[in-house]
Amino acid sequence: MADLDLVDFAVDYAREKGASYAEARYEHQIEENFILKNSVLDALYFGEDNGIGVRVLAKGGLGFAATNSMTRADVKAIVDDAVKIAKAAHRKDPIVFPPEAPVVTTWSVPQVKKLSDVPVEEKIEEILHIDRELTDLKIKMPARFFQQGNKQIDKYFVNSEGSRIKSFSPRVRLYYFLTVMANGNVEQTYQNYGWSGGWEALNELEMRRRVIDEAKSMQNSVEHGKKSPEGKMDLVVGPQVSGIASHESCGHPTEADRVLGREASQAGKSFITPASIGQRVGSPIVTVCDDPTIPHGIAYYAYDDEGVKSRRRYLYKEGIINEFLQNRETAAILGTRSNGSARATTYNVEAIVRMANTFVEPKDWGFDEMVEGVKSGVYMKSFMEWNIDDRRYNGKYVGREAYRIENGEITTPVRKTVIELTTPTFWGAVDAVGKDLEIFHAGFCGKSDPGQALDAALGGPTMRLRNVTLR
């Protein structure tokens, strides 16, 4: 860890140089990634990220500068840079931040088994063990790829309003990509699970079971999968599908910076406008939340990267567009307060509006109950291909693991079920929401320039959609 006095110095010096507001974020991230391809440990990546980013408001412009050299001279130099480029903005409408009370606190995520205490050998053995169990299945798998990643993130945030926040956030991920072949058919999958906490993650997430179950389902699909039925019918989707839909067609379009056009050239805009608050976008049973305070969600945080306390945000509430994700900049434009959505991937990029752990709020339906109510339809447990337009209006999900539902019973596996629906059509068709909330599918959510691929959890319970078009 560096000399943290430099962080305070950066803020004080920025104010001296004429910044109306200044913040500095020091981060020290230890990152390790184990890359296993076809049973061979290709490489182990070990990085120790370390540096400071300074953001200032001066003459109505925003400036940001960063360095990894934690010396007084270099910190001074980036403050000079940030103030100078902020002043050069010459904006017609000055950027302002709504006031926030100063916060002085420390927060951290507990670890049952500290990442730093687990030897490299043990971590490697865990991945090798999963790979061995896979190969023992004797399924034809021409390609197997695993990436197990661990991060330990220390931050110290200071701003000119008096906030001083220290935090520690350990995170664990397991990504895998599998290819199964049989009878001339090929099935591929990728899955990404994440956890805020220690090495207990792999047990808590039951990763061994999940990988094995998935490989077996892939074999079942390539060997016995039938063509998916087409036409209008009922669809039951698993937590992974409701999770991606929450993220793509609710979380993204309710990001205030996207609504306001700040991301127009990169991650795009939104079909939602400031005037859309209060409008219906889904059925009354649909409530989609984004919540950084979910324990062990990979995007857990107590305070965001602007020092604002985190809280649950109800983005779609009972089918109505309810709230945007806000940082201080967007909140000022929209005449509201930040709801703690500002995050940055590392010290060397600005904090922008981001989702955290996004999910459909569970209700009280049981899985069997939902299936029993379907005369003819499909259960799409997971997906492979997906995409959505930059307004977040036209989404597509193609089934990975899917089954035919006939007369209330799950029957044969079906392949490549396609749903290609608008956002209101998708959410408007939901008539039942389960109680089986899962929130540990993890994504690298992409946004901003330079690109910030950020930890985000995508979750939800099983849901039933009535009378939607399947292809």
Place this chain on the structure above:
Amino acid sequence: MEDTAERIVNRAINLGCQDAVADVAVNRSYQIRFAQNQVVISNRWRETTASAFIVYKKRVVASDIKDLTKLEAQVENLVKIAKASQENPDYAGIAKGPFKYDRLVVDKKIVDLTDGSDHVQAAVGAALEEGANECAGSFWKYDEEHFLRTSNGVNGYDRRSSLYLSIRALMGLESSGHGVACATKLSQFDPAKAGHKAGRIAALAKNPVTGRAGTFDIVFDPLIFGSLIDQAGGRAGAYSVLAGLSPYAKKIGKKVASEAVTITDDGSAESIGRRRFDSEGVPTKRNTIIQKGILKTYLHNTSTAKKFKTKTTANAGLIAPDAHALFCKPGDWTKDEIFEECKDGLWLTNTWYTRYQSYVTGDFSTIPRDGIFRIKKGEVVGVWKDLRLTDNLINVWKSVVGLSKNVDQVQWWGEVGVPTFAPYALARKIGITKSAE
């Protein structure tokens, strides 16, 4: 910084490593982001990162070292980690130097540039002039010095400086166009041209109506065609092939595109991706990936080359090989001829979210964004929206019938990651889908 790279390599070798590579990068890049026709933030970086690659008894460890004040301790820790790791039997070493490199080409005017606001104004002004009412984008001055040392005798220096601007122009939420400008010489940087293009497409894309699904002939604008070239180049990486992330496995010598298509990767050529050497220090060169529709090679580092019984193509990254800059050989059609030959089709100007159902088969879809135009007998007769290109990568490439004589250098956020030289292209019978009612 030469010292830093050398110290890393020497320390690793002294600690028993068989191979070591250190690439110390000094980043002095600068960026302006703009939205709603004005600057939203400016960013500047003063960073020095030592990327290290060490191998102890075939145990491979890669790292980015940011705290250079504790260099020795950091390398010792990496070696300790390597000793605890597992052997990679596929590891086949790093290239043997020393090498001679091409003359360094850097435009001092770019290196000395401290303010890019005029370039932003030029782009925004041009787009507004065309009729757009909202512009957003980024201006970049990239400036990185690289000091490379390897335990196999490589001693390389490179400076990679370039200018880049990306602008999206809008006339309302559903009418937009995109333009980019890329240059390694200030005198060749033309942000106004990018602005005009974005604005012109936005103005033309006014009042779109929901399109229909079907099979259409497609005129690909360079930005979206660049995305397809990027897909072809990325899937040709040997690591992608080995990991099951490519439809090109076992297809060397086979037809993967139409005869009109020749794609090369060339890190040594003039482009914003130009570099003198790859991550092992091998001088970059031209590699033909697809020649007249036939797959000729994958992109390799030393280890993947050995696995495929061939030589490195000078595309080493720290762990996996990557393309540097992709070039689609121009055709002999004029841009007008490309459009004239499209009797009943669509002109797509940009795309994003290219995703695969199966990398092995190449089944994918991608979502056109910005202007989507209905073409009949070579003329724009309508503006559509809400469509998706749903097809197969190899099929799309086999369907290309014509390429324009002129190519544009394009790169774009998320979708065209590698600088790419792309012509206008005409492809026949491409699948288009849309959301169900």
